[in-house]
Amino acid sequence: MSDNAVASSGAATTSPAEDEVLAELTAPVPEVGDGGPEMVQLLTPEGQRVENTEYDEYVKDLTDEDLRGFYRDLVLIRRVDAEATALQRQGELGIWASLLGQEAAQVGSGRAMRPQDYAFPTYREHGVAWCRGVNPLNLLGLFRGVNHGGWDPNEKNFHLYTIVIGAQTLHATGYAMGIQRDGAVGTGDPDRDSAVIAYFGDGASAQGDVNEAFVYAAVNNAPVVFFCQNNQWAISEPNERQTRIPLYQRARGFGFPGVRVDGNDVLAVYAVATQALNAARSGQGPTFVEAYTYRMGAHTTSDDPTKYRVSAEVEVWKHRDPIERLKAYLVHEKMADHDFFEALDREADELAVAVREGCLSMPDPTPDSMFDHIYVEPHPVVEAERREFAAYHAGFEGEGSH
Amino acid sequence: MGTMTIAKGINNGLRAAMERDPKVVLMGEDIGKLGGVFRVTDGLQKDFGEERVIDTPLAEAGIVGTAIGMALRGYRPVVEIQFDGFIYPAFDHIVSQVAKMRARSLGKVKLPMVIRIPVGGGIGAVEHHSESNEAYFAHTAGLKVVCCSNAEDAYWMIQQAIESDDPVLFYEPKRRYWDKGEVDEASAPRPLLAAQVCRAGTDATLLAYGPMVKTCLQAAEAAAAEGKELEVIDLRTLSPLDLDTIAASVEKTGRAVVVHEASTFLGMGAEIAAELQQRCFYHLEAPVLRVGGYNLPYPPSKLEEEFLPDLDRVLDAVDRSLAF
Ligand SMILES: Cc1ncc(C[n+]2csc(CCOP(=O)(O)OP(=O)(O)O)c2C)c(N)n1
Numbered sequence: 001m002s003d004n005a006v007a008s009s010g011a012a013t014t015s016p017a018e019d020e021v022l023a024e025l026t027a028p029v030p031e032v033g034d035g036g037p038e039m040v041q042l043l044t045p046e047g048q049r050v051e052n053t054e055y056d057e058y059v060k061d062l063t064d065e066d067l068r069g070f071y072r073d074l075v076l077i078r079r080v081d082a083e084a085t086a087l088q089r090q091g092e093l094g095i096w097a098s099l100l101g102q103e104a105a106q107v108g109s110g111r112a113m114r115p116q117d118y119a120f121p122t123y124r125e126h127g128v129a130w131c132r133g134v135n136p137l138n139l140l141g142l143f144r145g146v147n148h149g150g151w152d153p154n155e156k157n158f159h160l161y162t163i164v165i166g167a168q169t170l171h172a173t174g175y176a177m178g179i180q181r182d183g184a185v186g187t188g189d190p191d192r193d194s195a196v197i198a199y200f201g202d203g204a205s206a207q208g209d210v211n212e213a214f215v216y217a218a219v220n221n222a223p224v225v226f227f228c229q230n231n232q233w234a235i236s237e238p239n240e241r242q243t244r245i246p247l248y249q250r251a252r253g254f255g256f257p258g259v260r261v262d263g264n265d266v267l268a269v270y271a272v273a274t275q276a277l278n279a280a281r282s283g284q285g286p287t288f289v290e291a292y293t294y295r296m297g298a299h300t301t302s303d304d305p306t307k308y309r310v311s312a313e314v315e316v317w318k319h320r321d322p323i324e325r326l327k328a329y330l331v332h333e334k335m336a337d338h339d340f341f342e343a344l345d346r347e348a349d350e351l352a353v354a355v356r357e358g359c360l361s362m363p364d365p366t367p368d369s370m371f372d373h374i375y376v377e378p379h380p381v382v383e384a385e386r387r388e389f390a391a392y393h394a395g396f397e398g399e400g401s402h
Numbered sequence: 403m404g405t406m407t408i409a410k411g412i413n414n415g416l417r418a419a420m421e422r423d424p425k426v427v428l429m430g431e432d433i434g435k436l437g438g439v440f441r442v443t444d445g446l447q448k449d450f451g452e453e454r455v456i457d458t459p460l461a462e463a464g465i466v467g468t469a470i471g472m473a474l475r476g477y478r479p480v481v482e483i484q485f486d487g488f489i490y491p492a493f494d495h496i497v498s499q500v501a502k503m504r505a506r507s508l509g510k511v512k513l514p515m516v517i518r519i520p521v522g523g524g525i526g527a528v529e530h531h532s533e534s535n536e537a538y539f540a541h542t543a544g545l546k547v548v549c550c551s552n553a554e555d556a557y558w559m560i561q562q563a564i565e566s567d568d569p570v571l572f573y574e575p576k577r578r579y580w581d582k583g584e585v586d587e588a589s590a591p592r593p594l595l596a597a598q599v600c601r602a603g604t605d606a607t608l609l610a611y612g613p614m615v616k617t618c619l620q621a622a623e624a625a626a627a628e629g630k631e632l633e634v635i636d637l638r639t640l641s642p643l644d645l646d647t648i649a650a651s652v653e654k655t656g657r658a659v660v661v662h663e664a665s666t667f668l669g670m671g672a673e674i675a676a677e678l679q680q681r682c683f684y685h686l687e688a689p690v691l692r693v694g695g696y697n698l699p700y701p702p703s704k705l706e707e708e709f710l711p712d713l714d715r716v717l718d719a720v721d722r723s724l725a726f
Binding site: 094095123141142143144145146147148163164165203204206207208209234235236237241242302303307308364365367369370371374381382385389392395396 | 431435459461490530531705
């Protein structure tokens with residue numbers, strides 16, 4: 001694939017003067033809120049469609065119905081997220097990692113996947129899970145403390161959430177190497193050729209695991225897309241505490257293309273992710289996609305962002321809201337009318353109620369279930385402890401306190 | 403003399419160490435403006451600057467690996483690992499490099515660094531935030547491993563760990579961070595590598611450290627109401643273990659129950675039980691018993707109360723010991 005982002009940061013044809021080299025080295029990273037000229041964008045923050053010769057082709061076949069579908073995804077997953085945040089505030093979830101502001105990055109990439117593709121998420125990919133058809137209630141279990149994930153990753157090709165930062169990028173790469181060995185790359189059969197997409201944050205880009213994943217993916221030409229949601233913050237640490245060059249440019253050093261896309265522009269994300277996934281499926285190896293976005297809320301419900309960032313920054317990003325942007329476009333192009341938005345609001349209300357009720361009626365795990373599923377084969381220590389546990393608890397029976 | 407939380411005790415201890423020695427630097431994720439996710443380093447970057455309170459990139463191998471280099475250069479890095487479950491990316495550096503540097507250099511170099519790790523469960527967190535991994539490091543020769551359980555120790559032990567010329571893993575019981583206690587900043591502290599008898603008793607000895615000390619003191623209180631006098635020892639140092647203090651108590655009471663949150667299999671309790679049967683065989687009235695987490699991955703938080711030792715399980719073990 002041709003990659004203007006990489007080309008634009010490539011070596012100059014004539015050798016630059018020393019001061020030019022120095023100037024480049026000390027050039028400030030883009031201000032927060034400025035994705036820079038290389039950033040792929042198809043919709044302006046005001047919802048105006050802008051032309052992009054390279055990426056237009058990936059969205060040209062999208063129907064009005066598809067675009068309304070994207071909008072529906074954005075609205076519904078934001079509603080699930082808001083409901084989960086409310087449930088946390090009411091003590092029903094121990095903690096919640098909100099995706100507020102990152103809906104377009106997740107829906108755009110999630111919708112670019114084919115059923116046979118596989119996603120390896122971190123812990124905030126509720127929108128990707130939604131696109132894969134994972135029941136949102138499944139996502140709540142981990143945060144409610146009733147399980148560590150619990151869903152079958154192979155049912156929707158959506159792996160379990162990963163809390164240890166960056167670990168999943170290696171798993172994704174290995175999975176992609178398996179796809180290669182299964183001959184499910186570059187056959188030309190759209191139902192067979194497969195790719196993997198690994199989600200991680202800007203902070204994660206500092207981890208050794210992530211950098212090792214880049215190396216493995218590159219040397220193996222693995223069909224994996226590294227999808228970094230650069231939401232500008234790793235808890236309290238801004239980008240410049242993790243990197244001194246724009247993240248997408250890192251890919252070049254590992255030997256594969258990197259693209260920066262406006263992460264609040266669902267069309268652009270869809271286009272860039274489609275291109276990257278196509279490249280992977282057809283045997284062209286990995287791509288790094290940096291979705292330039294912003295974490296509108298706290299890192300998690302336990303975090304207090306007022307300790308480390310200014311509210312003016314948040315205000316700037318409010319004007320780039322991914323949902324308002326698409327709505328403006330839909331309305332302007334007369335692709336959606338009042339009835340559509342009304343019906344969607346009702347659907348969102350109903351979904352919120354279902355999430356709430358589902359959460360409240362989620363049963364606590366039975367105590368002895370902690371002895372389940374540790375090993376595939378019977379394990380004498382686990383079984384002995386299970387018996388001890390039962391005997392100990394039987395001793396309390398009738399005392400009323402237990 | 404003042405009353406403060408364990409978190410504040412560590413904060414004050416770090417501050418005192420930094421004031422005393424300009425070579426002391428702090429490193430870790432979110433420890434600057436945010437003051438760490440538990441606010442243990444609150445205000446220190448403001449007062450000592452970004453050169454001494456370093457917000458590191460999100461990379462634990464990097465944190466420990468670069469701290470090694472700084473220590474080689476004469477600094478005294480104190481690194482914060484955000485949660486117990488995130489120490490593993492740095493595991494290789496700790497066990498292969500930190501622990502062995504002194505011996506490899508035939509004593510030519512020292513690594514005076516401290517690795518602070520909030521430890522244990524009971525806070526309703528998601529996975530990887532509640533682990534007790536002290537045994538991995540206590541098992542590794544070349545490291546010192548200590549664990550505070552109260553504000554006074556928090557204040558003093560962190561300073562002593564920083565002053566130590568050997569690398570120290572410093573465990574902080576996260577669910578007790580907000581427990582308050584008296585801190586005497588004027589008196590001389592007890593030695594870093596010594597256990598402490600924190601309640602005297604004659605019927606059996608409870609051995610604990612970190613978060614379980616409070617549980618054991620409560621158990622002893624409850625047992626006293628039934629006429630049983632339990633001695634409670636706060637181990638404080640896990641490697642090296644203060645076996646003299648432990649053995650003296652067990653020789654007196656004849657019974658020992660070791661309590662920790664970590665799984666019992668090959669845990670601290672296993673080592674203590676083995677040592678006690680070698681040292682005090684003829685004084686023992688009952689086998690040394692262990693109460694710990696089950697030999698399972700730490701479960702989802704709705705089950706952690708079942709998983710973690712509580713007062714009842716400690717008292718049950720005491721009863722079993724006394725029944726011999
Ligand atoms: C190995 C590891 N270290 C530390 C943490 C604690 N932690 C959880 S999220 C986070 C910040 C992650 O930032 P980023 O990768 O940018 O992702 P974001 O949450 O912003 O989506 C940290 C430090 C962790 N989960 N895993």
